[in-house]
Structures are given as structure tokens and as C-alpha cells.
Amino acid sequence: MNRKELIDALASKTSSTKADAERSIAAIIEIITDTMKKGDSISLVGFGSFEVRKRAARVGRNPKTGAELKIKASKQPAFKAGATLKAAVNSGKK
DSSP: OOHHHHHHHHHHHHTOOHHHHHHHHHHHHHHHHHHHHTTOOEEETTTEEEEEEEEOOEEEEOTTTOOEEEEOOEEEEEEEEOHHHHHHHHHTOO
């Protein structure tokens, strides 16, 4: 499902206009992004949590030449599925 299909599904599910659904999705994405930029996490009980994970600096290798290179420390966005979502996916329920 892409963004357009998600907007259509949300509009249909909530009996709202596509414009309202698009604004709602854009707002949720913006809230999640802004929260994670601050290093905070978002937990939606049963669905899952969005969090920022820190990756330490490390030494990697150039696959073409085999030369070592330093990879800087970074922050990675991550999603961890909740128990209810996992159960729904594994049982095929909607």
C-alpha cells in the first residue's frame, strides 16, 4: 500500500474527504518525525513503538578494494511491533 492508497482507505474508513484524510496522515507523520528528532519514542499500546536507536562508530570495509574505512556513529529510526499487531499478522486477522 502506498501513500495514495492509504489516504483512500482512511477516507473510506472514516467517511471523510480525501483532503481531510491526507491532512491527518501528513500530521501524524510530522508528529512522529518531530518526536523522533528530539530522541523521544512513541508507544501505541498493542500496535507498536517508534524509537531512535544509536549505532556506535565502527570500522567497515570497502567491498571493492577491501580497504578499511571508519563509519561514524549515527541514530537510526526503528519500529517495534506490539503483541496485538504481531498476533493479527500471524493469524491472518484484519
